[in-house]
Amino acid sequence: MIESDSTVPSIGQIVLPLKGREAGTYSVVVQQLDERFVLIADGDRRKFDRAKRKNIGHLQLFDYVSPEVQNSIIETGKVTNGKLRYAVTKFVNEVLIDEKKGDMFDG
Template structure:
């Protein structure tokens, strides 16, 4: 397994699989070590008060928000609005597509 594929990245989207926030999506805003990351969603979990989470309790998506990643890399922080926007966009575009793919075998249906 390629190490770069398995290691978390700042700005990466995750689904929380264990704990009080199970089933919620979040963005990685910092990587503490090889076991723990800090998550925020810009809503209940603000950037200033991120959640420390064990990587074993997360499902990683192969999507990184370039806006969040560049903001953190350039300034060391990101606005909660930008986090909310990135998460909403990700959930609406990617997660909805994934669910449609599972439900309809990749067939697109319009309402």
């Protein structure tokens, strides 16, 4: 798994909540609140305007930052739910599936 070494997530970074109702569903960091908490959203069940506050310790951080989401938030302070869905889908389809294909050839 391509986990990040950093303990502070970046805006646009893909995360996997380990605790709570969102556990097991990929989301995107949309705002850093302080050194312990971030806001996450996935654009589907959890929209940008109702982002969930999560403890960083309850998140698995991945070494993947969506440039579309990051640029949109830096430029305008917000992002569309479509871009969030796109970022999560792109991560799952490109990064995770490619990683699983690589695992099949390691045997």
